[in-house]
Amino acid sequence: MIFADRALTPAGWATDVRLTLAGDRIDDLRPDTQPEPGDIRVAALLPGMANVHSHAFQRGFAGLTEARGLAQDSFWTWRDMMYRFALTIDPDGMQALAEMAYVEMLEAGYVRVGEFHYLHHDPDGGAYADPAEMSGRIFAAAAETGIALTHLPVFYAHGGFGPQPATPGQRRFVHDLAGFAELVKRCDAMAVRPQDRVGYAPHSLRAATSADLNALAEALPGRPVHIHIAEQQREVEECLAVLGQRPVAWLFENAEVTEAWCLIHATHMVAPEISALAASGAVAGLCPVTEANLGDGLFRAEAYLGRGGAIAIGTDSNVRVDLAGELRLLEYGQRLAHHRRNVLAPEGGSTGRRLFKAALSGGARALGADGAGLARGAPADLVALEDPHGLAPDGDQLIDRWVFGRDVAVRDVWAAGRHLVRDGRHVARARVAARFGAVLRRIMA
Known part of the structure; x- marks a missing residue:
């Protein structure tokens, strides 16, 4: 009682x-x-809150990328270091890192995690005897710590817009469509707890083409779908150069984006994209602490929420696991951008309550959970x-x-x-x- x-x-x-x-x-x-x-x-x-976006293995290098290199540091220099770290992790290490992240999530008030998982293969890029070995360690970590899991195995086929070949640093991530279908099938068999869910995640428009997105939607209907999108200005510029449109606009013209979708970051959107995402019922998965740590930019939350858009909160790189801190930074970013206070509160209402309720509702929707x-x-x-x-x-x-x-x-x-x-x-x-x-x-x- x-x-x-x-x-x-x-x-x-x-x-x-x-x-x-x-x-x-x-x-x-x-x-x-x-x-x-x-x-x-x-x-x-x-x-309890849903953590809509986590890369559990990145908990292992939290705080280890804060020394400036010879060149100007950016998301892209951070990504190179992340790739090197990813090559060091074996299955036992994967489980240990995930358990630590999940313990911290529960202590912060998260009760469900959306694990955006792309560390699939062995360090040489070959398949484990069980091709879902690393996903199995995610399920084991969730069961051991007690957090509910929406597992989001990541489809990663290409190394950049064009498409470009995957780089050596991405060799642990890559699947073809047939191999990915087998991975999801194995993950389905691992989802034995009542609170387990399995969705899927095209990594980004850099890693999946329109043909890939359509094939995945046809093969894996009725599941949560998550995708990184419009996180970085360079990503937007490359998308414009190769595909002729901004990322969110291109996605809406080339895929059926429904309430089952969660667009992670969606930081760099213009007004028509904000309106399209808000009207679609899809969720914007925001990770303010990681977005600040990586220098991504500020999500246009006032405009988006003003159009009735749905949001959820995630810890992404797990550099800090702090639910209250994510909500606080979401609001503080808007204050810095607009030179006002309580930007995201309803008139006469509480900022904290508004953000908590919005993230609670959007997180449950994005992770296929009971809200x-x-x-x-x-x-x-x-x-x-x-x-x-x-x-x-x-x-x-x-x-x-x-x-x-x-x-x-x-x-x-x-x-x-x-x-x-x-x-x-x-x-x-x-x-x-x-x-x-x-x-x-x-x-x-």
Whole structure:
């Protein structure tokens, strides 16, 4: 039993709420009641968030690319280093890195991850005996840590617009269509937990042609579809030069973009593209911390949300795993761009609440998850916030203090009914962190 002073339900904030869990579901939820002996008491309960975009292996080099080279650093110089790191990771290392990232996600308030996974082959580019060996390690890491998984095996056929041949640094990523279909089939067989999902992800317009996109859509209907797009100015320039259109505009003319799609980043869009994406029902998957770290640019959130566009939040490179930090930076970027405050809040409303609810809804849609929230019969995915000083007079202000302040923090997390984070720490943190450290020491030796 859990007793919350406040709980954010689909109908809004409820007070003095007592929840009963049964297995992986909320069995009962009663507001305006009293706690009973043995109840876990919390200041506030929120629905758990979906992390729409993760590259788990990149958690291994977080903070190791912050020294400037001889040339001007950019996304593209960072990518070269990432490719080198990717060549060092074996299956055991993949699982250890993913477990660490997933522990941190749960501690931050994420209960589901969309793993955009392209590290498929062995370091020489050959297939493992099981062609889904590395995906299997992602499923194992999710099961070990308890996070729900929407696995997004990545289709990567080309090295650039044109198409260009894949480079040596991309050799672990590449599939043809037949090989990729077999990979997805194997991933389907691994999705044995009720909370597991399998979608697919054409990596980008650099890596998949229009023929590839159409073939994938025909072969793999009814699944979440994610794609990197318009992340970098150079990407836009190359797309214009080779394909004659900006990336988002080209995608909408050459693929059937529906609510099943999630366009990751979509940073560099012009007004017609913003309108098209917002009207489509597809989700813009935003990763503000990584986008800032890589110097990508600022998503035009005010214009996009003003047109009713759907958003979700992701950790991408996992340089920082911080749900509140992602929401905060999304708003702060708009403040810096527009020279105003509370840019993304509704008139008279809370910025934190608006961003949290938008990301909650969009994340569930993008990852094929149940977005019912805190309600009877819904998944028991709960995040408890602590408010040590009791200063928030209402729930919205408590979210604002969590996102923009210092005192409110995630205390407990239940995922599929399992109490995995207690007093801010995942129950398996010590073991997972020890294995993670051992893998990094071996890689860095």
